[in-house]
Amino acid sequence: MFDFWQGAEGLPVYGYMIRATIVYFYIFLIVKVLGQRSMSSIDALDFIFGVVIGDILGEPLTDGELPLAGPVGAAAMTAGLHLSLSLFALKAPRFRRIIEDEPIILMKHGVILHKQLRKAKITLEAFLMDLRLKDANDLTEVDYAILEMNGSISVIKKSQYESVTPKDLQMDVSSKGYSSVLIEDGNIIDANVKKFGSLDWLREQVHKHGYKNPKEIFVMTIDETGQIYTSPKS
Known part of the structure; x- marks a missing residue:
C-alpha cells in the first residue's frame, strides 16, 4: 500500500x-x-x-x-x-x-575600469550589451555601472539625464542609434572606422579628445549622430 x-x-x-x-x-x-x-x-x-x-x-x-x-x-x-x-x-x-560576492564597480564617473572588467571576466562586448539591455546605449550618460552579486549589471545615470527627458520638454531629437566601437584596448577596429571615416580622421579624433595615440585609449565609441565617447586605459 x-x-x-x-x-x-x-x-x-x-x-x-x-x-x-x-x-x-x-x-x-x-x-x-x-x-x-x-x-x-x-x-x-x-x-x-x-x-x-x-x-x-x-x-x-x-x-x-x-x-x-x-x-x-x-x-x-x-x-x-x-x-x-x-x-x-x-x-x-x-x-x-x-558566501556572497561584493558588488564590483565596472564604470565610475563615466570611465570604464578595464581592470575591473578583467577581474570580473567580462569582455567589453558583453559589457556594452548589458548596458544596452539597461537602456544605457549612450555611454556619455552613464555615471556608474555595477556588477551585482547575482551577476546582473545595474546602471546609474548622471543626474542631468535622470529626470527631465526630451519628451517632457516636447523636443524633437535625432536618434542616437547603435554605438560602434572604434578602439578597443588600444587596438583600432578598422571595419568600424571605415563606416565613419579614414584612419587620418580617427587620429584627428584621438588628438581632439586629448590623447597622443590610440594605445592610450581603452575604448572609443561613436553613435549614429557622430557623438564620440572615450575611456582611457588608466
Whole structure:
C-alpha cells in the first residue's frame, strides 16, 4: 500500500505520480520557508542549493526502488543548512562577504575600469550589451555601472539625464542609434572606422579628445549622430 514511499521493484505508474506530487509540494514548501530571495536573486549559495535539491529529489522520481524517506530527509537537511547560512550572513557582515560576492564597480564617473572588467571576466562586448539591455546605449550618460552579486549589471545615470527627458520638454531629437566601437584596448577596429571615416580622421579624433595615440585609449565609441565617447586605459 505504501510502496510509493518505501520503494519497490516494478513500482506502478500511479506510484510515480504520487511521488511526483509529494516532491512538487515538498519543494514548494521549502521555497516558501526559505523566502522569495531564493527566487529573485540567484547567487552562488542559491545556485548550489538548487543543484543539490534537484539531484536529491530527482533520482527517486525515476527510480521506483529507492525509498522516498531518505531523499526527503536529506532535502530537509540541505534546506536547513541553506537557511542557517543565510540567517547567519544577515547577522555577521564579515561572514556575508565569504558566501556572497561584493558588488564590483565596472564604470565610475563615466570611465570604464578595464581592470575591473578583467577581474570580473567580462569582455567589453558583453559589457556594452548589458548596458544596452539597461537602456544605457549612450555611454556619455552613464555615471556608474555595477556588477551585482547575482551577476546582473545595474546602471546609474548622471543626474542631468535622470529626470527631465526630451519628451517632457516636447523636443524633437535625432536618434542616437547603435554605438560602434572604434578602439578597443588600444587596438583600432578598422571595419568600424571605415563606416565613419579614414584612419587620418580617427587620429584627428584621438588628438581632439586629448590623447597622443590610440594605445592610450581603452575604448572609443561613436553613435549614429557622430557623438564620440572615450575611456582611457588608466
